[in-house]
């Protein structure tokens with residue numbers, strides 16, 4: 001075969017415009033599919049989150065056998081009904097009651113960046129003792145065997161049996177910031193004793209609780225007598 005014959009047989013290279021058009025089309029189609037899958041799965045994801053919270057409320061509010069949902073919004077504390085509109089600024093307050101209808105506590109949400117990604121928690125707060133009564137990890141991607149112990153380590157979870165979350169005399173902030181300390185160095189009832197080797201994740205739990213309690217409790221505590229089973 002001569003050089004002239006070889007050149008004649010080679011196909012013409014695709015034009016750059018055609019390549020850009022094809023790649024652009026594929027990118028648009030991929031984007032469309034991602035959005036479509038997200039939209040289709042969103043109701044199921046939200047329903048699963050709702051069920052997870054429903055179960056967790058009874059774990060973090062000891063003695064509660066029933067639950068009523070409230071919202072803390074700009075106009076105060078309101079009971080959630082079928083007519084309640086979703087508001088991104090409203091704070092969810094899940095109130096737990098005993099069999100006699102007495103308030104046992106509320107469950108509140110908290111979140112902070114952990115070692116890998118955001119850790120989302122539900123925690124119980126008892127207005128009577130002004131203390132945190134339990135935590136439940138709703139979402140995390142901490143390292144298995146290290147950071148994920150925040151959900152299962154019983155010694156760590158014992159920190160939250162009566163963690164001090166008292167308000168200051170003025171009622172506008174926590175009396176003492178909730179803070180995680182290195183394993184074995186807890187000295188005060190508002191401190192969280194970290195898990196050895198997983199201090200980063202434990203500190204994230206402390207930051208999440210401190211931020212949430214500091215933001216919500218000064219607004220919630222004065223409205224606690226509105227938390228009732230019946231309207």
Ligand SMILES: Cc1cc2nc3c(=O)[nH]c(=O)nc-3n(C[C@H](O)[C@H](O)[C@H](O)COP(=O)(O)O)c2cc1C
Nearest residue numbers: 115142143146147148195196197198199200201202
């Ligand atoms: C691959 C890898 C994954 C880690 N994952 C976590 C984690 O999920 N949570 C965490 O607190 N520490 C994690 N650590 C350890 C932290 O880097 C850090 O050493 C530890 O939190 C400090 O705890 P200590 O002060 O009690 O030793 C990881 C370390 C490595 C090398």
